[in-house]
Amino acid sequence: MTKYWLFIAIGFATLAVSGCSRPQKVDLAAEESAIRRADAEWLAAATAHDLERTLPFWSDDATILAPGMPAVVGKDAIRKYVAGAFATPGFSITWKTDRVEVSQSGDMAYSSGSDRMSYNGPDGKPVTEASNSVDVWKKQPDGSWKCVLDVMSPSAPPGGK
Amino acid sequence: MTKYWLFIAIGFATLAVSGCSRPQKVDLAAEESAIRRADAEWLAAATAHDLERTLPFWSDDATILAPGMPAVVGKDAIRKYVAGAFATPGFSITWKTDRVEVSQSGDMAYSSGSDRMSYNGPDGKPVTEASNSVDVWKKQPDGSWKCVLDVMSPSAPPGGK
Numbered sequence: 001m002t003k004y005w006l007f008i009a010i011g012f013a014t015l016a017v018s019g020c021s022r023p024q025k026v027d028l029a030a031e032e033s034a035i036r037r038a039d040a041e042w043l044a045a046a047t048a049h050d051l052e053r054t055l056p057f058w059s060d061d062a063t064i065l066a067p068g069m070p071a072v073v074g075k076d077a078i079r080k081y082v083a084g085a086f087a088t089p090g091f092s093i094t095w096k097t098d099r100v101e102v103s104q105s106g107d108m109a110y111s112s113g114s115d116r117m118s119y120n121g122p123d124g125k126p127v128t129e130a131s132n133s134v135d136v137w138k139k140q141p142d143g144s145w146k147c148v149l150d151v152m153s154p155s156a157p158p159g160g161k
Numbered sequence: 162m163t164k165y166w167l168f169i170a171i172g173f174a175t176l177a178v179s180g181c182s183r184p185q186k187v188d189l190a191a192e193e194s195a196i197r198r199a200d201a202e203w204l205a206a207a208t209a210h211d212l213e214r215t216l217p218f219w220s221d222d223a224t225i226l227a228p229g230m231p232a233v234v235g236k237d238a239i240r241k242y243v244a245g246a247f248a249t250p251g252f253s254i255t256w257k258t259d260r261v262e263v264s265q266s267g268d269m270a271y272s273s274g275s276d277r278m279s280y281n282g283p284d285g286k287p288v289t290e291a292s293n294s295v296d297v298w299k300k301q302p303d304g305s306w307k308c309v310l311d312v313m314s315p316s317a318p319p320g321g322k
Binding site: 065071101103108134 | 224226227228229230231232262264265266268269270271273293295297310312313314315316317318
């Protein structure tokens with residue numbers, strides 16, 4: 001009988017040690033794929049100038065840091081900014097996402113890549129702005145990934161292409 | 162004797178259950194403080210134009226995305242870029258870090274704030290560039306936090322202050 005309890009004690013001890021040393025692992029590759037999928041859907045929506053499909057990829061409290069203007073903070077300001085861009089004559093946007101890296105806990109990630117935005121300038125001539133870009137992503141309570149911080153830094157001097 | 166092993170089994174069972182349901186918690190406030198401390202030391206080193214004290218705050222594979230120029234990738238390129246900045250007549254830099262947010266696992270974080278860089282232009286007159294900035298930080302194997310991605314986006318149009 002003593003031996004019987006001994007085995008139970010050893011069993012639970014093993015469980016205790018393994019349970020403590022191996023907390024639930026996040027599938028980082030799956031999370032990276034989820035972000036790349038969201039990013040591709042976001043790009044498709046933005047390319048189509050579909051405001052209502054584009055906006056949900058920013059969190060409600062997101063910030064956009066676009067070159068040459070004050071920070072755009074929160075969903076209302078982002079709606080105004082994006083609607084204004086989509087309404088600009090000759091507007092188009094595209095981007096390419098290179099790196100995506102997810103934190104071990106799968107709650108935060110960042111991506112980097114490059115953007116290209118075009119629109120007609122005041123003289124009607126097309127202007128193209130190339131940027132390097134970084135997005136900070138956070139996993140939402142519903143499991144989706146949203147951008148909380150969206151930064152663009154011009155990759156060429158003003159006037160340079 | 163049987164009772165003795167029974168108590169040990171119950172003890173380990175409790176440990177197993179609590180160990181599994183409560184994975185080691187990261188002290189997020191302490192990690193945020195560590196990043197703010199590193200950031201303050203970094204600022205002091207950069208303000209003093211001390212290259213060797215400034216460089217270690219970027220990881221060896223870090224990227225700087227500064228406005229109007231290609232990405233600066235890796236410690237050698239960063240050394241050249243920062244040494245060049247420090248050697249520029251009239252150069253000064255300062256920054257203010259607002260938000261710092263750490264992932265639940267304490268391995269990744271981001272900070273945002275604003276930068277101000279000044280230098281003498283080609284005509285000898287001082288030029289000031291104000292930027293919004295975002296840094297992505299990663300905890301290193303030695304426990305220190307380093308910047309892996311450092312982005313500046315001009316906060317005013319060219320020529321505007």
